[in-house]
Amino acid sequence: xxxxxxxxxxxxxxxxxxxxxxxxxxxxxxxxxxxxxxxxxxxxxxxxxxxxxxxxxxxxxxxxxxxxxxxxxxxxxxxxxxxxxxxxxxxxxxxxxxxxxxxxxxxxxxxxxxxxxxxxxxxxxxxxxxxxxxxxxxxxxxxxxxxxxxxxxxxxxxxxxxxxxxxxxxxxxxxxxxxxxxxxxxxxxxxxxxxxxxxxxxxxxxxxxxxxxxxxxxxxxxxxx
Amino acid sequence: xxxxxxxxxxxxxxxxxxxxxxxxxxxxxxxxxxxxxxxxxxxxxxxxxxxxxxxxxxxxxxxxxxxxxxxxxxxxxxxxxxxxxxxxxxxxxxxxxxxxxxxxxxxxxxxxxxxxxxxxxxxxxxxxxxxxxxxxxxxxxxxxxxxxxxxxxxxxxxxxxxxxxxxxxxxxxxxxxxxxxxxxxxxxxxxxxxxxxxxxxxxxxxxxxxxxxxxxxxxxxxxxxxxxxxxxxxxxxxxxxxxxxxxxxxxxxxxxxxxxxxxxxxxxxxxxxxxxxxxxxxxxxxxxxxxxxxxxxxxxxxxxxxxxxxxxxxxxxxxxxxxxxxxxxxxxxxxxxxxxxxxxxxxxxxxxxxxxxxxxxxxxxxxxxxxxxxxxxxxxxxxxxxxxxxxxxxxxxxxxxxxxxxxxxxxxxxxxxxxxxxxxxxxxxxxxxxxxxxxxxxxxxxxxxxxxxxxxxxxxxxxxxxxxxxxxxxxxxxxxxxxxxxxxxxxxxxxxxxxxxxxxxxxxxxxxxxxxxxxxxxxxxxxxxxxxxxxxxxxxxxxxxxxxxxxxxxxxxxxxxxxxxxxxxxxxxxxxxxxxxxxxxxxxxxxxx
Ligand SMILES: [Cu+2]
Numbered sequence: 001x002x003x004x005x006x007x008x009x010x011x012x013x014x015x016x017x018x019x020x021x022x023x024x025x026x027x028x029x030x031x032x033x034x035x036x037x038x039x040x041x042x043x044x045x046x047x048x049x050x051x052x053x054x055x056x057x058x059x060x061x062x063x064x065x066x067x068x069x070x071x072x073x074x075x076x077x078x079x080x081x082x083x084x085x086x087x088x089x090x091x092x093x094x095x096x097x098x099x100x101x102x103x104x105x106x107x108x109x110x111x112x113x114x115x116x117x118x119x120x121x122x123x124x125x126x127x128x129x130x131x132x133x134x135x136x137x138x139x140x141x142x143x144x145x146x147x148x149x150x151x152x153x154x155x156x157x158x159x160x161x162x163x164x165x166x167x168x169x170x171x172x173x174x175x176x177x178x179x180x181x182x183x184x185x186x187x188x189x190x191x192x193x194x195x196x197x198x199x200x201x202x203x204x205x206x207x208x209x210x211x212x213x214x215x216x217x218x219x220x221x222x223x224x225x
Numbered sequence: 226x227x228x229x230x231x232x233x234x235x236x237x238x239x240x241x242x243x244x245x246x247x248x249x250x251x252x253x254x255x256x257x258x259x260x261x262x263x264x265x266x267x268x269x270x271x272x273x274x275x276x277x278x279x280x281x282x283x284x285x286x287x288x289x290x291x292x293x294x295x296x297x298x299x300x301x302x303x304x305x306x307x308x309x310x311x312x313x314x315x316x317x318x319x320x321x322x323x324x325x326x327x328x329x330x331x332x333x334x335x336x337x338x339x340x341x342x343x344x345x346x347x348x349x350x351x352x353x354x355x356x357x358x359x360x361x362x363x364x365x366x367x368x369x370x371x372x373x374x375x376x377x378x379x380x381x382x383x384x385x386x387x388x389x390x391x392x393x394x395x396x397x398x399x400x401x402x403x404x405x406x407x408x409x410x411x412x413x414x415x416x417x418x419x420x421x422x423x424x425x426x427x428x429x430x431x432x433x434x435x436x437x438x439x440x441x442x443x444x445x446x447x448x449x450x451x452x453x454x455x456x457x458x459x460x461x462x463x464x465x466x467x468x469x470x471x472x473x474x475x476x477x478x479x480x481x482x483x484x485x486x487x488x489x490x491x492x493x494x495x496x497x498x499x500x501x502x503x504x505x506x507x508x509x510x511x512x513x514x515x516x517x518x519x520x521x522x523x524x525x526x527x528x529x530x531x532x533x534x535x536x537x538x539x540x541x542x543x544x545x546x547x548x549x550x551x552x553x554x555x556x557x558x559x560x561x562x563x564x565x566x567x568x569x570x571x572x573x574x575x576x577x578x579x580x581x582x583x584x585x586x587x588x589x590x591x592x593x594x595x596x597x598x599x600x601x602x603x604x605x606x607x608x609x610x611x612x613x614x615x616x617x618x619x620x621x622x623x624x625x626x627x628x629x630x631x632x633x634x635x636x637x638x639x640x641x642x643x644x645x646x647x648x649x650x651x652x653x654x655x656x657x658x659x660x661x662x663x664x665x666x667x668x669x670x671x672x673x674x675x676x677x678x679x680x681x682x683x684x685x686x687x688x689x690x691x692x693x694x695x696x697x698x699x700x701x702x703x704x705x706x707x708x709x710x711x712x713x714x715x716x717x718x719x720x721x722x723x724x725x726x727x728x729x730x731x732x733x734x735x736x737x738x739x740x741x742x743x744x745x746x747x748x749x750x751x752x753x754x755x756x757x758x759x760x761x762x763x764x765x766x767x768x769x770x771x772x773x774x775x776x777x778x779x780x781x782x783x784x785x786x787x788x789x790x791x792x793x794x795x796x797x798x799x800x801x802x803x804x805x806x807x808x809x810x811x812x813x814x815x816x817x818x
Contacts, residue, residue: 020401028399032394035425036426047433050459055454133444153454160446161448164448
């Protein structure tokens, strides 16, 4: 009997019980927050679709302005960091402090590198003349518009939507990296998470997977189509 | 922080949902009076033809700020006052799920409201209408700071609503007393829950709309600018995808209040509880599929127009169902005509008129005649004044004794009700005809040959009657704070948990968390494992401590917005720094909750 109870306890999520639905407050709060985030990105993506299909003319063909291979690598990085987040979660669920530290740190590094590559990409694009208002005059891209490789009529929208959507996503990744770094030093390194209570890892993990998922959609519609 | 803490500091750092509720109430009530004054200036200008009280420019600012203030700074926060004060009591909780986030919501709301109104100091109050259509709001057509104040202020206010939304959904789902199943929740709490889901899904959409507008104005993007390939109609879609759910965000809490008041003052359980709850949920869902009825005049084509006409007609059904349920609740009840009850009944009557005129512009051909005329103004005021404000007044008379320990005076309440009721019908009913006769809204004056002078004068008289009624209410609140009858725990014989504790409740609300076994725990006392008489608190009750960090974090937002208005990057960065420090210290802070 005692043994059976112990087994059942080990199989349940080992968090302090709270009344209400089957999710503790911060986890439920994160889910609700992510629901509103879904609406935010839906609004952005929906606007993009409306603008692109209603655009006065052709959209720039993929790969001319944006560097797809670099960003594909960046996408790969972000997916890897999602995997390492799962690994961190699994490690602490097993009570493995050491691997929690390793995987959690790798997740942070993956996110930070993503942001770094994105900054590099932005600098490069601005240098080539691609700005939120479209194409800067006298730049490399302006020549391409002049010789007809890029459509003049829609470059303004292209710049507007590109920087807004990827910028908001980058902002989300940055917030994730900052809060994970905070958790790493305050909670993970001192060993505050235990097999009985690792709620912080789970909640930040939900956020991180969401940000990853959004990127896969954005990468597809902004870079590839 | 001890139970009896007083003084400014205790209010600035409070995380007690009841104090935050009172802060919401007083702040929103002041904004309500400000918005009302703006309305009175508008009506004074329109009292006769060729009015010269204000200039056309000032008139634009007045109608924009009247609507913006009433929607975002008065009515929504007044409902939030009741969410804060009443919901934890109705579900048998000691506080909300995230007390500091709750304080943060309030401070962001207050500071956002002050920021928006600070525009008056610069003579640059928002003047693009409360739905700020593109491309009127573009740099080209609105070069001043007016629109910048508006779009930044609304973004700040959106953050307040979103944070409160997350908080209340978790609170209602997770902090219910033992035995308080979802289908035992009081209808008010149910409607709050639906409202919060609408808030957390609708406000991100207007945030997107405002962000794109901000980028157009600040960073040279061209989302809404046809010259750059953008699409001004996109703004209308985004705004009304938010805007129609917003209508339900404003009305559902009032419906919830009325669903509490009617049973209490009829001594009968609400007729068809389940149906009322489900129709509320259904309204919440259907509210997403009707937005383009605000856009029939855009010319979206017959298919889109038919679709949105049909969904708009359909959404009248669950609303009508509720009205029948309320009326059936009254049937055969022992009705007591207290002021709260009068406002609840007034709500039903006025909301029916507002609902009917709403259905009348569900038909695109009719709408094309009515849109942008005073007919629409009449409709929205029957819904938002006759509906939401009446519901809020009902809630004020009903819950005031719980919040203050004193009853509001019923004789003054009677004057308040009848003057408001007569005033609003004088003010808004003629607007139906004024509109159908062709007077457009938002024009600062009109000529005598239009033949609407008398009706406009009547409307103005009605508006001033409402103003007098509001003064009576203010006097009532002021007088009864000392001289009002002592309320006791339960002056009305209410059925729900908030009436089982003292008025006002102690900081921890419940000495012993009650166990609930029915929908109307206090009317079926055997089913409430009630709080034992004179029960001593067994163990020390956890009462959340106070915190400065919500206020400090909230202060960063108007700082950033001020930096943006003045195009001063260092100020924006200072705001960001304050926000980061605020959140960081907030997360550090040992906080008992
Ligand atoms: Cu609507």
